Every structure is written in structure tokens, then in C-alpha cells.
Amino acid sequence: MGFLHHTFTDRYTQRNNWLTRIDVRVKLIYLLSMLIANLWAKNAYVSLSFLFISFVFLLTINIFPLVMIKNMVLPLLFAFMMLVVKGLHEGENEWISFSVAGYIVALKKEGILGGLQIGGKILGGVSLVILFSLTTTMSQLNAGLKWLRMPNTVLELMSFMYRYIFQLLNEVSAIWYAQRARLGHASWRKAIKSFGVLGGMLIIRAVERAERTSEAMYARGYKGGCILTCHLKPLERNEYICFSGMALFFPFLLYAGNIKIW
Amino acid sequence: MGFFVFKERILKRVLVFIAVFLLVFIFSGKAAYAMHITEGILPSEWAITWFAVSVPFLAIGIYKVKRKKREVHSYLPLVGMLGAAVFVFSCFPIPVVALNGMATSHPCGTGMSAILLGPFVSVLIAGIALLIQALFLAHGGLTTLGGNIFSMGILGSFSGFFAFRIAQRCRMSLFWCGFFAGVISDLFTYLGTSIELGLLVIKNGGSFFKATAEIFGVFMMTSQGVLCIVEGVIVGFIMVFVYKRRPDILLLLGIKKNAKPV
Structure with a gap:
């Protein structure tokens, strides 16, 4: 169960570096613009350049x-699946064919090329998202999303969920290890039953914690209103320069994405 | 001509490399996540379409939470905490039977959240969970968020909720009600993902039904077919466990009307 703690990419966000110091609104606008350019691209140049830039930026921090x-x-697993699906269903020119238990698998050239292009898009898009998440905290993200007019209810729920995921995960991990130590996962039948108990305990503890939290909130004067306090300083000259830079750069990205390779 | 043969040779080597890499990955004991469409796979027109389909459901979910939290002050912490619990539940590492437990998969959790919170709030919770996963776990994507909300949030929640209610109407025991909710919500989630991926081959003259059936077949034959049943059993056990230990929780959430023996 410990795997999730190590997989969450936000553990690097508390560091002080040039990327974490950039205003979250600038980062969000850049991320969204580049994702749109990645989506619209008809070749892999733009996507692979995003991948390269992300790697370089990570090295700098x-x-x-x-x-x-x-x-x-x-994501690569998914890219491979798309490569196979497209290879099987798109195009005319057969490239490789073989038989598996009477089912003829024929991969077509056009589909494979299309699949590879999608692979490039996946790598480019995912690398951008990872770069963003490695340099942005949840509170910064909330502030940025509020600036993008995301409803307060969504942000409140997201903050609540994010706040308690790790606590519940710790509790569940403790129960899971205790079950394993007492052979609760020794066989398939036992494991499924143990998972049922684990899930049940999770729900009970979540409700109990919710009761305690709402009491604490009520004691502090909560009346069902907004609980978020997102502080966004006014945009300064640097941020305006960054926005203008992306406004100028965006058409070039769209143009570069439309250059035909194959 | 010579250049094209050279390119083909490189492509074949790339394919072999990817296949070997994925085989190594599958047998390395990592968690297998397959139900979220990753960043970059959906073309712009489909990305926009799935966002347009998902937004009304999310809006109704937001409206319901907003209205209820004004009436019942403890509702927001309850939804947030149960959302976190469902997120943690969806991280349970279930061993894949087809691979003799060498890899693990994970449950969707939308069936359970739909039972606990109702389908519209469950769609909202699924949307937030998918956003957190896309940003901090590189699992899913931002441009594919609409598509993932459609398959996992909308189809998963509504199918699970109605399966639970129909099973209750048929006077089945709480275990079987939970079981059917878990199984049906999983099946619909994978069906939704298969449909979304199958639709991608239409543009280039591919067969939508054939592609969808093949993708769904691959999902079911590898890890997810058995996982549907496993998730159903676990959800059933969870419901029974919670009912035995804290029946007031199910009464509070409106899942049971009275506290009869299980």
C-alpha cells in the first residue's frame, strides 16, 4: 500500500527553485496552451520538443x-495499446501479418505510423503535466483554478479529499500490514475477505473523521459557506510579459504542429 | 525507396523494443492501471465532445452539494471524507489472477461512491479524483478528463447506482446489492473506455464495433474481467461489514431504510 506515497509527484513542490517561484497562473496558462498545441499537432515534432524541454527543465531544478x-x-502502456489498435484497424497497406489461434493479426503501415504519432503526443502531454505537478503545490493549484473561475464547491471538495487521502492511506496501510502479518492475505479467498474488512473500516473511519471535522468546523464558526482562502497577488509586469510571450509563441506552435512529416 | 526500407526496419525495431519493455513492465509486479485514457490519445474533436457531455452532470453534482451543504453543515466534510475514502479504496492493489498475482490492478470505486453519495455527487467526486490522479499520479490526463469522467464517472456511477437500487427492489441481501453495483459499474466503465477508443478508428475507415469489441475483449481477458467480480465481492463485503458494525451510517446515507438483520 506504500506505493502511492512514492508515486505522488507533489513531494518535490516544496523545494525553492526558479520553477516553483513562477506564478501559478502563468504556469497554468502555459500548460493549457501547450496541451492544446500538443492536441492539435499533426506531427510528432512539437510533442517531442515538449518532452525534451520538460526533461531539460527538470534537470535545471x-x-x-x-x-x-x-x-x-x-501512459506508454496505453500508447502501445493504441499503436496495436490503430495498426489493426487503419490503413490499406499490410505491414506485418501473423496468425494467433486462428485469428489473423495484420498490422497496417498507416495505422502504425498514426499510432507512433499518438505515442509522441502522449509522451509530450504527460511530460508537461508531470513538470507542472512537480513544481506546483495543491494550494497554488487551488488559487490558480479559482482564478480560472472553477466553482468554489469543487475546490473545497478537492482540498478536503487531498488533505485526507494521505491520512486515510496511512490508516489503511497500518491495517493492511496487520492483516498480512496475521496471514489475512495468505490465500485468494482470505485476501478478498480482508480487503472487504479493510474497505469497511475505511468507510467507518472516514465517516467518524467527518463527524469530528464538522464539529471542529462548527466550533470555529462554519455556517455552510466557503472555507477556502486563496490569496492571489495582483498580476505584475513579469507575469504580463510571460502571457504576451505565450500569446506570440502559440501561433508558431500551432503552425509547427501542422508541418507534415509522413 | 532505400530510405523507406530503412525507416521500416527502424520502426520494426522500435516495435520490438516497446513490446519487450511492456512485457518486462507487466511481469515486474507493478500496478496495472488501464481504465483511464491517458493524455494525448483523444483528438481535439473527441476531447471537446466528451467535455461537453460531462459538464451537465458535473454541474448538477455541484448544485446538489452546494444546496445540501447549506441545509446540513456537516455535508461538505462528509462528502470530502468519503471521496478521499473512495480514492484510497481505488488504490487497493488487487492481484491479477490471469498473471498469477505477478501484477496488481485496482478497483474503480465509482460503484461504491454512487451507493454512498448518489450518482450525481459521485460523478463530481470521480471528476475531482480523476483531476488529482491526472496531475499528481500521471494517471489519465487533462485533455482526456472529459472522456474519463464520461466512462468512469457518469457510466460507472449511474450503472452502479441503478444496479444497487434494482437489486434492492428485487429484495436481494445487502451483499448481493453491493456485488451487483460493483460488477456492473466496472463493466460499464470499461465499456465506456472501449467505446471512446473504438470511436477513434471511425475517421480513417475502421470498424467501430469491431475495434470496441476487441478493446473490451482485451480488457476483460487480461486483468479487468476478473477484477469486476472481485470488486463486486469486495463492495458486497464492505456493505455487510459497515452494516454489522455501524448500521447508523447506512441509515444516515439513506442506503437502508431500517436496520433488519443481514
């Missing part, structure tokens, strides 16, 4: 690229 590579394993 002393984060080893393996952190990003580890997080990319799952």
Missing part, C-alpha cells in the same frame, strides 16, 4: 529524469 520516466510507464 535537480530532479533526476528517472522520476518522470517512472511516471511515464503507464
Whole structure:
């Protein structure tokens, strides 16, 4: 159960470096613009350049690229699935064909090329998101999303969930290890039943904690209103320069993404 | 011509490398997550379409939470805490039977959240969970968030909720009600993901039904088919466990009308 603690990418966000110091609104606008450019791209140039830039930026803030590579394993699995699906269903020119238990698998050239292009998009897009999450805290993200007019209810719930995920995870981990130590996961049947008890305990503890939290909130004067206090300083000259830079750069990204390779 | 043959040779090597890499990954005991469409896979038109489909459901969810939290002050902490609990539940490492436990998969959790919180609030919780996963776990994506909310949030929540209610109407025991909610919500989630991926081949003359059936078949034959049943059993056990230990929770959430023996 400990795997999630190590996988969450926000453990690097508390560091003080040039990327964490950038205003979250600037980072959000850059992220969204680049994701749109990545989505619209008809070649892999733009996507792969995003991947390259992300790696370089990570190196500048002393984060080893393996952190990003580890997080990319799952997206790569999906990319491979898309490669196979597209290879099987798109195009005319057969490239490789073989038979598996009477089912003829014929991969087509056009589909494979399309699949590889999607692979580039996945790598580019995921690397941008990882770079953002490695340099932005949850409270900064909340402030940025509030600036983008995300409803307060969503932000409140997100903060609540994020705040208590780790606490509940710790409690569940303790129960899980205790179950394992007492052979609660020795066989499949036992494991499923143990997971049921674990899930049940999780729900009970969540409700109990919710009761305690609401009492504490009530004691502090909560009346069902907004609980978030997101402080956003007024935009300064540097931020305006960054926004203008992206406004000028964005058409170029769209143009570069439309250059045909194959 | 010579250049094209050279390119083909490189492509074949890339494919072999990816296949070997994925095999190593699958057998390395890592968690297998397959139900979220990753960043960059959906083209712009489908990304926008799925966002447009998901927004009304999210809006109703937000409205319901907003209205209820004004009436019952403890509602917001309760939803946030149960959302965190469902998020943690969705991280349970369930061993994949097809791979003899060498890899693990994880439950969706939307069936359970729909039972506990109702389908619309469950869609909202799923949306927030997917946003957190996309940003901090590189699992899913921001441009594919709409598509993932449609499959996991909307289809998963509503199918799970209605399966639970229908099973209750048929006077089944609490275990079987939970079981069907878990199984059906999982099946619909994977069906939704398969449909979204299957639709991608239409543009280039591929067969939507064939592609969807193949993707769904691959999901079911690898880890997810058994996982549906396992999640159903676990949700059933959870419901029974909570009912035995704290029946007032199920009464509070409106899941049970009276406290009869299980």
C-alpha cells in the first residue's frame, strides 16, 4: 500500500527553485496552451520538443529524469495499446501479418505510423503535466483554478479529499500490514475477505473523521459557506510579459504542429 | 525507396523494443492501471465532445452539494471524507489472477461512491479524483478528463447506482446489492473506455464495433474481467461489514431504510 506515497509527484513542490517561484497562473496558462498545441499537432515534432524541454527543465531544478520516466510507464502502456489498435484497424497497406489461434493479426503501415504519432503526443502531454505537478503545490493549484473561475464547491471538495487521502492511506496501510502479518492475505479467498474488512473500516473511519471535522468546523464558526482562502497577488509586469510571450509563441506552435512529416 | 526500407526496419525495431519493455513492465509486479485514457490519445474533436457531455452532470453534482451543504453543515466534510475514502479504496492493489498475482490492478470505486453519495455527487467526486490522479499520479490526463469522467464517472456511477437500487427492489441481501453495483459499474466503465477508443478508428475507415469489441475483449481477458467480480465481492463485503458494525451510517446515507438483520 506504500506505493502511492512514492508515486505522488507533489513531494518535490516544496523545494525553492526558479520553477516553483513562477506564478501559478502563468504556469497554468502555459500548460493549457501547450496541451492544446500538443492536441492539435499533426506531427510528432512539437510533442517531442515538449518532452525534451520538460526533461531539460527538470534537470535545471535537480530532479533526476528517472522520476518522470517512472511516471511515464503507464501512459506508454496505453500508447502501445493504441499503436496495436490503430495498426489493426487503419490503413490499406499490410505491414506485418501473423496468425494467433486462428485469428489473423495484420498490422497496417498507416495505422502504425498514426499510432507512433499518438505515442509522441502522449509522451509530450504527460511530460508537461508531470513538470507542472512537480513544481506546483495543491494550494497554488487551488488559487490558480479559482482564478480560472472553477466553482468554489469543487475546490473545497478537492482540498478536503487531498488533505485526507494521505491520512486515510496511512490508516489503511497500518491495517493492511496487520492483516498480512496475521496471514489475512495468505490465500485468494482470505485476501478478498480482508480487503472487504479493510474497505469497511475505511468507510467507518472516514465517516467518524467527518463527524469530528464538522464539529471542529462548527466550533470555529462554519455556517455552510466557503472555507477556502486563496490569496492571489495582483498580476505584475513579469507575469504580463510571460502571457504576451505565450500569446506570440502559440501561433508558431500551432503552425509547427501542422508541418507534415509522413 | 532505400530510405523507406530503412525507416521500416527502424520502426520494426522500435516495435520490438516497446513490446519487450511492456512485457518486462507487466511481469515486474507493478500496478496495472488501464481504465483511464491517458493524455494525448483523444483528438481535439473527441476531447471537446466528451467535455461537453460531462459538464451537465458535473454541474448538477455541484448544485446538489452546494444546496445540501447549506441545509446540513456537516455535508461538505462528509462528502470530502468519503471521496478521499473512495480514492484510497481505488488504490487497493488487487492481484491479477490471469498473471498469477505477478501484477496488481485496482478497483474503480465509482460503484461504491454512487451507493454512498448518489450518482450525481459521485460523478463530481470521480471528476475531482480523476483531476488529482491526472496531475499528481500521471494517471489519465487533462485533455482526456472529459472522456474519463464520461466512462468512469457518469457510466460507472449511474450503472452502479441503478444496479444497487434494482437489486434492492428485487429484495436481494445487502451483499448481493453491493456485488451487483460493483460488477456492473466496472463493466460499464470499461465499456465506456472501449467505446471512446473504438470511436477513434471511425475517421480513417475502421470498424467501430469491431475495434470496441476487441478493446473490451482485451480488457476483460487480461486483468479487468476478473477484477469486476472481485470488486463486486469486495463492495458486497464492505456493505455487510459497515452494516454489522455501524448500521447508523447506512441509515444516515439513506442506503437502508431500517436496520433488519443481514
